[in-house]
Amino acid sequence: MTVALEIISPERLLLARPVSMVVIPGTEGDLGVLPGHSQMITSLRGGLIDLYEDEKLVDRFFVSGGFAQITEERCTVLADAIVKLAELDPLKAADELAAAEAAWREADEADEAGWRAASDRLITAQARVDAVSAQNA
Structure with a gap:
């Protein structure tokens, strides 16, 4: 099973793809989002968003803040500003x-x-x- 991940910056849809897990920097601490996660909306602090496929870290982004909406099947990140970690x-x-x-x-x-x-x-x-x-x- 996967989570449909969308990362949206003010300029554009940056990424839309299924992942096994995504870890986001919530203001109250890091959140690991797996399929079947409880529904919630959370604010984000500056930090790393980690994308996993089959328990392997496949991509990392730095987000300066924003919000995330999580459902059982989807995680939508609305980022203030976001960049690939390597950049x-x-x-x-x-x-x-x-x-x-x-x-x-x-x-x-x-x-x-x-x-x-x-x-x-x-x-x-x-x-x-x-x-x-x-x-x-």
């Missing part, structure tokens, strides 16, 4: 992390929305650097 640039990821750290340090905690945006940016930038490190490990 991540380590230098750009490091620069983005440095900029996000600076913005977070300068954020005013009294401005809840601004502080939250700076925190989210920092979390995503750190996840991007971690993903690059995982790729090179």
Whole structure:
């Protein structure tokens, strides 16, 4: 049995194919989606989406955030931004992390929305650097 996986970015349908399992970075932790999964909608944090076929990891993507809708037969990922893991640039990821750290340090905690945006940016930038490190490990 398989799960029908669709990954949609703001620009286009990036991927539509059956997989044995997909692991997505939910905001409350990673979720492994297998056929027959309970229905749910979850928000995504920055992190890796792993695609499996016959218990073998076949593809990896970095997602900056978004949402996923899961049913017994389907997993639809609506990504804010997504890129194949192999296409991540380590230098750009490091620069983005440095900029996000600076913005977070300068954020005013009294401005809840601004502080939250700076925190989210920092979390995503750190996840991007971690993903690059995982790729090179």
